Amino acid sequence: MRTIAEINEKINNQTVVVWTVEELKVRVAEVGVTQAAKEVDVITTGTFEPMESSGAIINLGHTDPPIKIRSCWLDGILAYSGFGAVDLYLGATQSVDYERGDGLEEESKERGGGHVIEDLIAGKTVHLRAIGQVTDCYPRASFETTITRDTINQFYLYNPRNIYQNFIVGVNGGDRPLYTYLGPLQPRLGNAVYSNPGAISPLFNDPNLETIGIGTRIFLGGGIGYIAWEGTQNFTLQKRLPNQTPIGPAATLALIGDAKQMERRWVRGCYFKNYGPSLMLGVGVPIPVLHEEVIKKCAVQDKELVAPVVDFSIPRRVRPTFGLVTYAQLKSGRITIEGKQVRTAPLASIYLSRQVAIELKQWIGAGKFTLTERVAPIPSDRAFLPQDRWGATIALE
Structure with a gap:
């Protein structure tokens, strides 16, 4: 038709x-x-x-001197940093890092990556703290700042x-x-x-x-x-x-x-x-x-x-x-x-x-x-495979 x-x-x-x-x-x-x-x-x-099962890709832009981020927290919530030097992936279900919560109040413990994504979309300011892997081309060891959606490069949901x-x-x-x-x-x-x-x-x-x-x-x-x-x-x-x-x-x-x-x-x-x-x-x-x-x-x-x-x-x-x-x-x-x-x-x-x-x-x-x-x-022949192994032990409380 x-x-x-x-x-x-x-x-x-x-x-x-x-x-x-x-x-x-x-x-x-x-x-x-x-x-x-x-x-x-x-x-x-x-x-x-x-x-x-959602999250955001964020590119921060390079610092001076440059940093190769290997650990990073956004409002105390851990973002994955194991790829490009200043590329991050923030998972929606990632929760506050209790050991590195940046002094957050107790009520903030219910916040997660989804809340940070919401705040960035709303134009709010988010605290960022990063630790770098020092190399010859990335000599900076740490970095701390605040970001908004307008101060970062790419910011997209994947x-x-x-x-x-x-x-x-x-x-x-x-x-x-x-x-x-x-x-x-x-x-x-x-x-x-x-x-x-x-x-x-x-x-x-x-x-x-x-x-x-x-x-x-x-x-x-x-x-x-x-x-x-x-x-x-x-x-x-x-x-x-x-x-x-x-x-x-x-x-x-x-x-x-x-x-x-x-x-x-x-x-x-x-x-x-x-x-x-x-x-x-x-x-x-x-x-x-x-x-x-x-x-x-x-x-x-x-x-x-x-x-x-x-x-x-x-x-x-x-x-x-x-x-x-x-x-x-x-x-x-x-x-x-x-x-x-x-x-x-x-x-x-x-x-x-x-x-x-x-x-x-x-x-x-x-x-x-x-x-x-x-x-x-979209593939129409996908089975659903479990992760079972012979001899595996299961601990149930």
Whole structure:
């Protein structure tokens, strides 16, 4: 029906028709898939959720005399420095270095790399302390200063694993509270927490990644980003329903984008009690309506998507499950597990996920954001390999 070049011409002429994925689902219910496909050119999707496998590449610029940084702390948080002399990678989940906390107050101990990334994006000042490896060409032994996003060279996010295609629902069948990457889980099935925003999430609406691939331009943190590669733990061989959506964690994407373009509203450091820091991130993916099948996939509803309920009280890689529940059940506020009504809550902000899709729609409609052809597909044959070894011993508390 259409090509990306034809859609981009409409975007440049500001004659393109763009709907959010929620608007598309409503329209399909009114007029059907075929008619909706004739009316719309681009569908926008969005999510705003914790994405802990994220981080920032930072180039500081050279000092005089030069330094070859081998240890570096940003507001007391260790940044990786084992490559270029003044290149750093700050991981979103890196926490305050307790031995080298630079005299930070106790309340700062809940800060992590995600908070420093947020502060830099917001234009705030960040304290930097570095120790160098002294060489003939890099004679400086140490360096201390403050930086902002305007006093450094490159500052971009490179996130090895973002926007899971699906995820799990966490519960706790044990007798004590558990503190997890899904937040606190209350004992004896006291609550259930899910991460994915469901039917508005990007990868649920293109389950086989037919329009999404390496090189796809996206909304990332309030700026323009790109899909750089498959994400770590990309597991496209996950079991799927007849509508091709996965029943658990499946595809993931590695994302990249210029953090100097980003907005604090869409990149927020966060902390999970007794677990650690992370990063809340807004990501929006445009789906070009190249043919009618695209609309059929985007019409999927929360009642047609499922996630496994996993018991975190069993401290093993493979945990028992209580079966599958739909996202419609999760969003209702309660699910039933073994006859018991259990309260549910999302980690993702449904409201902000919706706002990401709306803002991306506005960019496209105003001619500020064009689509890209993918340069390669995301691999579709990835198994999920465990790190088990014969004879390995496991110590469990």
